[in-house]
Amino acid sequence: MPEWRVKATCIRTAIKDCEVVLLRTTDEFKTWFCAKIRLLSLKTHPFSSPKSVANKVSNGHAVLLTENLAEENRHEINKYSQTQSEQIRYFTHHSVKYFWNDTLHNFDFLKKLLYGINEISVKVPSVFKLLIKEVLNPFYIFQLFSVILWCTDEYYYYALAIVIMSVVSILSSLYSIKKQYIMLHDMVAAHSTVRVSVCRVNEEKEEIFSTELVPGDVMVIPLNGTIMPCDAVLINGTCIVNESMLTGESVPVTKTNLPNPSVDIKGMGDELYSPEIHKRHTLFCGTTVIQTRFYTGELVKAIVVRTGFSTSKGQLVRSILYPKPTDFKLYRDAYLFLLCLVAVAAIGFIYTIINSILNEVEIGVIIIESLDIITITVPPALPAAMTAGIVYAQRRLKKIGIFCISPQRINICGQLNLVCFDKTGTLTEDGLDLWGIQRVENTRFLLPEENVCNEMLVKSQFVACMATCHSLTKIEGVLSGDPLDLKMFEAIGWILEEATEEETALHNRIMPTVVRPPKQLLPESTPAGDQEMELFELPAIYEIGIVRQFPFSSALQRMSVVARVLGDKKMDAYMKGAPEVIASLCKPETIPVDFENVLEDYTKQGFRVIALAHRKLESKLTWHKVQNISRDAIENNMDFMGLIIMQNKLKRETPAVLEDLHKANIRTVMVTGDNMLTAVSVARDCGMILPQDKVIIAEALPPKDGKVAKINWHYADTLTQCSNSSAIDSEAIPIKSVHDSLEDLQVSRYHFAMNGKSFSVILEHFQDLVPKLMLHGTVFARMAPDQKTQLVEALQNVDYFVGMCGDGANDCGALKRAHGGISLSELEASVASPFTSKTPSISCVPNLIREGRAALMTSFCVFKFMALYSIIQYFSVTLLYSVLSNLGDFQFLFIDLAIILVVVFTMSLNPAWKELVAQRPPSGLISGALLFSVLSQIIISIGFQSLGFFWVKQQPWYEIWHPHSDACNTTGSLYGNFSHLYNETEDDPHNIQNYENTTVFFISSFQYLIVAIAFSKGKPFRQPCYKNYLFVLSVIILYVFILFIMLHPVASIDQALQIVCVPYQWRITMLIIVLVNALVSIMVEESVDYWGKCCLSCALDCRKKIPKAKYMYLAQELLVDPEWPPKPQTTTEAKALVKENGSCQIITIT
Template sequence: MEKGDLKILNKGEEEEMELQGYRLCRWRLALVGFGVFCTGGFLLLLLYWMPQWCVKSTCTRTTARDAEVVLLRSTDEFRRWFLARVRVMLAPGSNPFHSLETQTTSPSPPSSHSCTFSNSASPPLAKGQTPHPSNGRPAQELITKFSDYQPTQIRYFTFHSTKYYWNNEVQNFKVLTGLEDLQVSCSTLHLEHTAGLSRNLQEYRRLFFGVNEIAVKVPSVFKLLIKEVLNPFYIFQLFSVILWSADEYYYYAVAIVFMSVISIATSLYTIKKQYIMLHDMVAAHSVVRVSVCRANNEIEEILSTDLVPGDVMVIPRNGTIMPCDAVLISGTCIVNESMLTGESVPVTKTNLPNPASGQQGEVDDAYNTEEHKRHTLFCGTNVIQTRFYTGELVKAVVICTGFSTAKGQLVRSILYPKPTDFKLYRDAYLFLLCLVAVAGIGFIYSIVLSILNKVPAKTIIIESLDIITITVPPALPAAMTAGIVYAQRRLKHIGIFCISPQRINLCGQINLVCFDKTGTLTEDGLDLWGVQRVENGSFHQSEENAYKENLVKSPFVACMPPCHSLTKIDGQLSGDPLDLKMFEATGWILEEATEEETSLHNRIMPTVVRPPKQLLPPEPVLSAEQDMELYEISSVYEIGIVRQFPFSSALQRMSIVARVLGEKRMDAYMKGAPEAVASLCKKETVPENFAEVLESYTREGFRVIALAHRRLEAKLTWHKVQNIGRDHIESNMEFLGLIIMQNKLKAETPGVLQDLHKANIRTVMVTGDNMLTAISVARDCGMIPPEDKIIIADALHPHDGQAAKITWRYADKPQKPRLEEININFEDVSHVEEPKTQEMYHFAMNGKSFAVIAEHFPDMLQKLVLHGTVFARMAPDQKTQLIETLQGVDYFVGMCGDGANDCGALKRAHGGISLSELEASVASPFTSRTPNISCVPSLIREGRAALITSFCVFKFMALYSIIQYISVTLLYSILSNLGDFQFLFIDIAIILLIVFTMSLNPAWKELVSRRPPSGLISGPLLFSVLTQILICLSFQTITFLWVRQQPWYTTWTPLTDVCNLSSNQNLSDHNDTEIDEHNIQNFENTSLFYVSSFQYLIVAIVFSKGKPFRQPSYKNWPFVLSVVSLYFFLLFIMFHPVKGIDEFLEIVCVPFEWRVKLSLVIVVNAAVSVVVETFVLDVVLWKLVFSRDKQSNFGITPAAPTSQGVIDLRAHKCLSWLCCPYKKAPKARYMHLAQELSVDPDWPPKPTTTTEAKPRPDNCSSYQIMIGS
């Protein structure tokens, strides 16, 4: 394949893919068809499982431009393959953003931001490839409607509900999302996109953008059934059933079919239910009637499915559910965005600023959904109220539709989730391949032995293939999912709901959990702790409140009630909890104008706030000559909100313009983050000790809000204020003081974090709050112990020719001993007579520093996250990036948030659990009804239990296969085999019963510091499986050889049956017995049947692990009852032969002394298995050799060892030297890093120093130098 033929789609994005073009080849298609016929359809199945083989075997390589089929491959770690058919659409033009008139003739040169999708030199269409429009309308209808235009062929393909169009300019397929593709400026949106589209232009654009709907098609049961049945395991089961039926082994075949039908039915029900739930969620209000503006100034009512980017939608007065993403260009809306953010809090949306209208301070940037989200109405959000000018409409320009909207992207993330990368499943496939190799040996052995003994060909084929079905058990998938199903039920019982059951096992591996702060670690609401006013540039003493009569009209008090985004909905005050708490604390009253009042004026009637009468100063006594009307005006104190500049997370502030009733001049009030507010105030109004006072509050965990005020110029009229930029208002302010809010920890938080730390699970805080507040909360909740040091990393972007740099400083003044004196090498601690106390350090940084470090110090970022504990002021995408970085150093990451801005991180984490049940959290794998973090240990405990159950079941099924394989192979050597009913008894009465009961062990009651292995290819598990295989092989072989050495042994016939020798009556009965053609009934078969049946129970007991991850097996009464019953039954039929049972199981009567010897073999077998598994493996090897979570060895969670710990460490080193003479490096990347840093004398960076980034040399990573302060 030529390098130039490889195209990259979505470069730099999460869905980045490689694309190769192919053209169908007739002779290859014919050859593949012949192969499918010759293989009975198996080749078709193989090509279905391997799309890359399908494309390469039926097509020839061509350029992407001429492709009829494209082969896609993801560039992530999974490297998945997909194929898509390229279609051809007829359209009257080549660019949806050009008018139709410009496309009837040769188009003019496109602008710098336009895209040309025409394919003027398109290759001839393949036979049967019919041009058609993408919206599904017949091509003839389109040609008739646009008969005056030259039709153009547009090539595209659809992948994951997204259409990719061929773009001639970039010579690649590109996605059309909407108006953002044009990089249109805010002023251009106002000037060129507010008139609306003509009907023809709307129809034309709909050819490219399709119908405006988020279509979640619920597949038919038949389609889901076919997809499920074509799973490789079910195909193998079908092969096994056919083979068993040919061998007349109908009973187990029926049992497997019955189990498979139940498994498939359950899976279909679950998948169908999830599709229906998602469909219902999306379909609600997805089709509504909307009003749009036409180019001829008409208002037309259409279905929302007809909307296209560029349409101008009229937002109704009584609100609506938004059917698309649109930017507000006139009026104001109150919106509930809980569907997207998870916060059921009304948000005020204002119209997009228009720099061309003369607004001062506004930069004419290109419209961006993220940057201008305060002006954007997102699809699926609920517009509660609108505010408008009389005679004018509240309008919004449609930006994007369908799956390109914010809601569409959320639905796509649910429909097409990223696959779960879990070592267990990869190792399971490797282990199965090993079993297949073992089966291959038995297959060849069986064929050779049968040919040498001149066995009929049919028997050779059936018995040889039977070896494969024995070694690779068809019931394995059902057995492996049993533990997950039971864990899911237990989670549901405690209020944790799961939409991705496979992630339950992943949760068992979690060793780091990220927590949001507000609403997760702390309470949702804030309480007003106090205020600290500023006068004449100096702080007053802090006060519980400032609402005294003499201060009620002061700027400080006047700033609190109007500076908010609150509104009344159904008579109830609603809005941001912080705004709500501040407003309620003042005791003021908010009044909003009714529609009737607004209609009497030529402008929006302002929202008014006023104090209750009891807070006002006493009324003056009137003289008789005073004008009553003037008195009424002077005695009423009201503040009207003239204009609002909404809170911006980027600016960290909000402001309003207000007027006091009766005053001629207006006032500007601002509140926000203290640092941001102080930077916009006159220097002389900000107290000199501002930083110290602020730090004192934030260190104690308070949330601090700063207030500022400015008296506006008299020349600023109401109309001018409506068109002025916020930068002009938010300058030269006077600093008024601080509002101190208290965010209390949830009662459960400290205890849960302590449990996680005891279990060696790291905890990290990821919040959008102030860093010092976050550090204080981290200390209060126990995330950072009091004695640990905190190093703050302040990073700055390169500027003025200077390189990017990081400044390191302590969050607290260093206590003894100093950090630079700390030795982080813990491996030699046993050599110290008096072990010294090790001091830990933690890194803290904000979102800006995180972005700088990720861009300019990528190598250092991994080192920082190794000890990073507090990440503050983090944007939603930065939270996701942090999760990815932690996963990049091999942490298994859990994420717990309240659903607000955490969706991306919740989806990306190995185990994301949302504390919100709102629609935005549907993408989270787990949702908890318990509104605190106590669900996290429960989820990890259940995950560990499910993971250990999966290991136990897999090991048991592997041993079951090998035990049966050994029995059959030994019997094949004497041309014998196990009987059908012996197979049936083993497979159903023992195996299935044991598998489904041994999975019922509940999770252990507490988290322990040891984690279960992450995969099957690990020391403990391989040692366990291999030793048990050797034990079973040894005792079966001993039994097989020993029985042939007995003095009474002879070739079994009914006449030589021991029971017949002791009873003449039995002799006469057995004389009528038919000759055993298959040589099933013999002494070897009976002896091996007894021993192997007990071996299944023995390995079930030794593999059914309890503490520390599951409850002990003796508490699992169904398992205990099953095992005890089977033991009694086997002992009963062994020591008290029953004619009917013996004939059914095709076993023979053996001498009593041989039964005693067999019982001794079984007892010794059990003793050896138990000792090896429970003592040698669990006590000696696991604790002293295989232990991998001794993180203190790598500087992660050090603790001063006790004298007993020193002895254990010496024993560990001694045994490790004996068993593993060469020191094995840790597998996890974070352990490698910790090991390297523990011997690095320059790590951690010294506080009061600076690290600068140097330019990257070619093919080299960035590196840093340390510079003293």
């Protein structure tokens, strides 16, 4: 407890004078941390050294300093140095350093001044440290206390059993934790040992270790590739990079050098570099550079921008090292229930002390017996018993190819009521098939064409664009790149050739990538009259060189290239991308009038549509000028050439899985980066949106020209007009007619669809509408990775238990943030996902939910059983304490080991039910039905145990037991001749052997088995208990054994268990008590299951209780809201900004 430790050992003082800081998170968990203040020594002018140096300081930390700093940064540093003392105060929290700024009087996140070494340090703790940390767990401390107490009371056997269980548990936990640390260490250790070349003064190069890199260094990317040790922006050359470690995307990505700075949006000067905006020019830490291309004399160079834990890989590692705590009602209720048991134990503790004092018991015995009642009421085996169901569920998941790195999440998955799916690669097949093309001539669409690879089209600008406008490259002789580009290039059958390193080095410019058609496609002569199809007069060798590439940008939704035909004087610009974006950059007169209709026809059928455009560049534009020209100068005033239609087929199992989820009342949501109408079409095809359901498209526009933000509501039904708003990427939206009535909408279901830009505007300017949209939002298109994470958080804010299923590409943040993230990728990025499916199919989702429900139900059953076990044994001991007796050591051992542990670990083996049902397990222990079940069984057990305890005293043969008691002979039973053999034992100083003890022992032993059967639930979440063969076998063996030793005593067993001889009639009486107990317990439990929900529902209806879940409460409100859903072709405007003290106050969601 950091808070208590700091407050107990430190005195509160000002931050600038403190030695320890106490930190608390601002989230709902309010977690406390403490950090020690360290001192860092600085010289008067630490940056005066001409080369990178490492100044060693007294505390062992090294500060890396470099001269490669901008003058503006140098000025800031000098200014900072003058205002600081000779020592700088800082602390480290979660691998990030925070420094005290005397000017601002706070701890600043380190960005500009002192960076530290470039290291993502995941230290593998020693076994001793892990052992100490594990042993200091409150659970093990309580176990240690219990073991010491039992040894003092000479209860060695169970103490030894608990010690063995604890040792096995600790060793298993140590092995698992150590293994995870080693895996994470190996994942991040590779880049720490890399040697890199850094450019210094006068173009000198220096070989240094990657740990010595600091922001501002200019590093040289080696020709044979490397693993990036930092985040760096490319300033010279081109790199082919594999980013699968970070994004999960296995397709190599082309990185180009940072373009010339352009004026920013506000016209305030040069555009500022941002790793997110300029990610196509940024080499991220941990990614693998496969190939490089460079200028002669100018090596491939990159400027270091982020190091250590500030890099993209460092942030991923931090999210794994310091995950957000799992908040689940079951665990909160479990602690609350334990507090209740502690309260019960306190009552027993006080009762034991008073009773012992009144009976003049020795003080040592009083202490041991009163403390023993605590260990009985709060069983040390409870946590192990609670995790049994999770362990078994994890094993079953592993058998079906689902691997879990966060077992506690399995229980939470049992509560999932909403699942978000990525589209491409998750709901649909990974690959795209070329369905056909539709070219434009004379501003009119031609008929669709399926075969692109033919002699008639080889000369067309359309095919030239398909051949050049891509980011494909050859890796080890194999064509590699984006799947869409691969399909497009393979469809035309052309050949791609790249220059070798030797060829590149011989020229004064970058050797271009060359594409050419196969010889069999080239016509023997060029048709003179075919002006429309003619691209140019074909020379003997027909090749096109790609001079400059502007990579695809998800923000811009397009890519372009500059190419030149061999022998041609002018260069050509080709562009492809989202049809709406491409159309907006083309000459209006080249766009067909039915463009929007044609586009809508394809998108409504679920096709992915790509538009192509072309422009002839000026002859004065030379090779070198092209390398420095801005993207905006190329991508404008283009000629629209037509459409490429790609088909993305649904996976075979997708509709069936979604149908199963819908039957189980689990909402499904699509989150994709694809076109909105394509996403809506796929949602209808897969059953996410039913045919009769309405789709309402929310088109949100940000504030502009003094106007507030607004949302335009459109009904996607039949096309009447199209929107040209940039907020929805100018996508064609079919709009339902205004005069259509909303009556059918009130009866049928409706869904909201929006894209990423609209989603961001709504989050920022329409916070009051966010919960309403989350309640019925089904399709979210054109979503960026961070927007996917924001969507998951928004859904969680209205109390949904959210699952996320993605293929790992751009889904990492959402997978980590969801309650149950399932990655369909086995790449390294999936290390951050709680679950990874070996089979790339969404069929893993219902399997995970089924196992989660089974594990959750098992946890409830085990918890209820352990609670009853504690109370039954607690009451048994309390009754026996009243006659100064207790259960014997072997009686305790038989109950705790032979009955409780065997039952717990076998009743947890019930597999999951074969199908999902609409009902969900309860999320917490504090529910009416569950509490009534536990309390009723407690009352029944106490009642029948008390009946046996007091009834035995009323028997005519009853007497205060002594070794020569002869109760068996009073009945003339067949055991009479052996009564002295049974009862003649050694003296019993603890008064274990008596009639009350024997009666309570037998009845309570049967009661443990009775409640185990009553609580072992089957359908609808688990298989019936009779299919759990180990459990059934264990219970039968225990029943038979206890029944046998009760009705047919065995001298050796009775002597070991310290059971005394009682008349045969009393044994039959005990059997009748047990049978009636079993009948009543099972009938009551079945009644609770059957009638509990009905009574609870009626009670809630009478009280008109407000639902606890926000989304349920919101759904009730919206049912009676006449203004919701919005009417078609209406607009909702944001509220006017509230001004305070002359400034605008804007509330945003982050």
